[in-house]
Every structure is written in C-alpha cells, then in structure tokens.
Amino acid sequence: MRECLTDLRSARNPKARIKILEGHFATVNSHINTYIDMSTVKCRHNNGRETARVLANHFQNNTMIDTIVCLDGTELIGAFMAEFLADTGIMSVNSGKNISIITPDVNAYGQLVFMDSTLRMIKHMQVLVLAASVTTGQTITRAAEAVSYYGGTVRGVAAIFSNVEQTAEGMEIFSIFQKEDLPDYQAYLPSECPMCRKKMPIDAIVNSFGYSKL
Numbered sequence: 319m320r321e322c323l324t325d326l327r328s329a330r331n332p333k334a335r336i337k338i339l340e341g342h343f344a345t346v347n348s349h350i351n352t353y354i355d356m357s358t359v360k361c362r363h364n365n366g367r368e369t370a371r372v373l374a375n376h377f378q379n380n381t382m383i384d385t386i387v388c389l390d391g392t393e394l395i396g397a398f399m400a401e402f403l404a405d406t407g408i409m410s411v412n413s414g415k416n417i418s419i420i421t422p423d424v425n426a427y428g429q430l431v432f433m434d435s436t437l438r439m440i441k442h443m444q445v446l447v448l449a450a451s452v453t454t455g456q457t458i459t460r461a462a463e464a465v466s467y468y469g470g471t472v473r474g475v476a477a478i479f480s481n482v483e484q485t486a487e488g489m490e491i492f493s494i495f496q497k498e499d500l501p502d503y504q505a506y507l508p509s510e511c512p513m514c515r516k517k518m519p520i521d522a523i524v525n526s527f528g529y530s531k532l
Contacts, residue, residue, distance in 0.1 A: 321339065322339065323337040323338065323355060324337060324338050324339075325337055326495065326499065326500070328369075328372060328494050328495065330372045330494065331368045331369070331371065331372050333364065333365050333368035333369070334359060334365065334369040334372050334478075334494050335358055335359065335365065336355060336356055336358070336359065336478065336479065336495060337354075337355035337357075337358065338352050338353065338354055338500065339352065339353040339355065339529075340352055340353075340502070341353060341521035341522065342513045342518050342519065342520050342521050343520065343521060343522050343523070343524045343529065344508070344520050344522075344523050344524065345453060345524050345525070346525065347453060347454050347456050347457070348453050348454055348505045348506060348507060348508065349505070349506045349507075349508055349511040349513065349514065349520075350453060350503070350504065350505045350506075350524070351502070351503065351504045351513065352500060352502065352503045352504075353522065353524055353529050354451050354479050354500075355528070356390070356391075356450045356451065356478055356479075357528065359395065359478060360390075360391050360394060360395065360450065361394070363394065366394040366395050366398055367398045369395055369398075369478060369494065370395045370396075370398030370399040370401075370402060371398070371402055372494050373395070373399055373448075373476045373492070373494065374398075374399045374402035374403050375402075376476070376492045377403065377446065377474055377476070377492075378402065378403050378408065378409075378410040378411070378412065379409065379410065379411065380411065381411065381412075381444075381446070381473050381474045382411055382412065382444045382473060383403055383412055383415075383417060383444055383445070383446045383473060383474070384415070384417065384418065384439075384443040384444045384445070385417065385418040385419075385420060385439045385440060385443045385444070385445045385446070385470070386399060386417060386418070386419050386420075386445075386446045386447075386448055387420055387422060387440075387445055387446070387447050387448065387461060387465060388419060388420070388421050388448050389421075389422075389447065389449040389450070389457060389458075389461060389526070390449050390450035390451065390526035391450065391526050391527065392448050392449065392450050392478075393419060395448065395478075396419045396448050397419050399446075399448065399476075400417035400419055403415070403417060404416070404417055418436075418439035420432065420436045420439050420440070422461065422464055429460070429464070430460050430461055430463075430464040431464065432464065432468050437468055437469075440465060440468040440469060440470040441468060441469035441470060442469055442470070443470045443471070444470075444471055444473045445465050445470045445471060445472050445473060446472075446473060446474045446475070446476060447461045447462060447465070447472055447474070447475045447476070448475075448476050448477070449461075449475070449476070449477040449478075449480075450477065450478050450479070450526060451477065451478065451480075452477045452479070452480040452481060452482060452491055452493070453481050453482075453505045454481070454482065454505065455480075455482050455484070455485035455486060455491070458475055458485050458489065458491065459485050459486065459487060462475075462485070462487070462489065472489065474490075474492070475489050475490065475491045475492065476491075476492050476493070477491055477492070477493040477494075478494050478495060479493055479494070479495040479496075479499075479500075480493035480495075480496060480497075481497050481503065481505055482497075483496075519532070520532055
C-alpha cells in the first residue's frame with residue numbers, strides 16, 4: 319500500500335475536509351477500496367467547528383434535538399453542533415437548549431449500550447445520531463435500536479461521509495460527503511469482495527480510530 323493521502327474539501331465549507339487513501343481495507347462490516355481519514359475534522363478544533371456548522375445548518379430549523387449520540391470519536395464535532403443548534407442568536411427550534419453529548423459503550427456481544435448515569439439523557443429524549451463514516455448503515459441501525467431500547471426517539475442522523483442515503487429501515491442520513499464525491503469508492507460484503515477473489519492482500523484494518531497496516 320502506497321501511503322499517499324489526498325485532500326477532499328467540502329463545497330459547502332472548505333475547512334470541512336477529509337483525506338482519502340486507496341487500497342484494500344477491512345472494516346467490521348465490510349471490505350472497502352478507499353480509506354477515509356477523518357482525523358483533521360475530529361481532532362482539530364477549527365476544522366471540527368466548521369464541519370459541525372455545516373451539519374447543524376441542516377437540522378436547526380426543523381428538528382428538535384435534546385441529545386446528540388456520538389459514534390466514531392465525533393464528540394468534538396457533536397459539542398460544536400450543540401452550540402450552533404442551541405445558539406440564542408439565530409432562528410433555531412433548539413435555541414437556548416442545554417443539549418447533551420453522549421457516547422455509547424459496547425458490551426461483550428457487540429451491542430451498543432448506555433450507562434445508567436446517562437440514561438436520563440436518552441429516555442423520552444429527541445436524539446440525533448452522529449457518525450464519522452457510514453459504509454453500510456449497520457452501525458447507525460444498531461445505534462437507533464439502542465436509543466429506542468432505552469426509551470429515546472431518533473429524530474435525525476448526521477455523518478461526515480455516507481456511502482448510503484438511508485438505512486435499511488428508511489432513516490435518512492444527512493452527510494457532508496456522499497458517494498458522488500468519491501466516485502471510485504466501493505464497499506463489499508467480505509464474502510463478495512472482488513479484491514479478495516483476486517487474492518489481493520488486505521492492506522490495513524480500519525476502525526473509528528484510524529487504520530492499522532497488516
């Protein structure tokens with residue numbers, strides 16, 4: 319694998335930018351031919367703030383939000399989103415709210431769970447699920463199931479990049495980058511991966527923290 323990361327900037331806001339790397343990568347649910355690096359927007363406050371601004375603009379006039387459930391290490395973006403959504407100086411249905419930012423844990427069975435100390439931020443609350451990258455939508459589905467199990471209602475789904483427009487259950491995913499922005503991006507079930515069929519070795523394992531070369 320040749321480590322040559324390429325910048326991709328959002329047309330809505332150039333500070334909302336990601337990097338891409340081509341190769342053969344394995345995620346928990348699929349094999350992909352492009353690794354999307356989110357470290358700039360997840361770790362740098364200026365880029366994270368501008369990314370959050372783009373996402374918040376989509377929801378501020380039409381979606382009631384009490385809690386943002388952050389997946390994939392998106393807490394920085396989630397906190398900035400809450401600030402924009404609750405800003406009393408703009409027209410927003412959430413103006414003046416004290417929006418909660420929480421992250422689920424994962425139990426031994428791979429299920430997303432919320433600790434007792436944060437249940438009051440889920441039960442009877444209007445929830446926005448925030449993810450970094452959505453490949454198949456399975457993780458979003460698991461998050462929505464967890465929110466529902468603990469008594470909350472998912473009112474929206476946001477992502478930096480999404481390979482799909484909605485989940486299998488029909489939930490719309492609003493994302494800054496879509497498949498059209500990465501026309502060569504492909505995701506496959508591990509059993510149907512053409513790169514595996516061609517005996518191409520996997521370059522790296524990918525998760526929300528980044529990639530680890532094999």
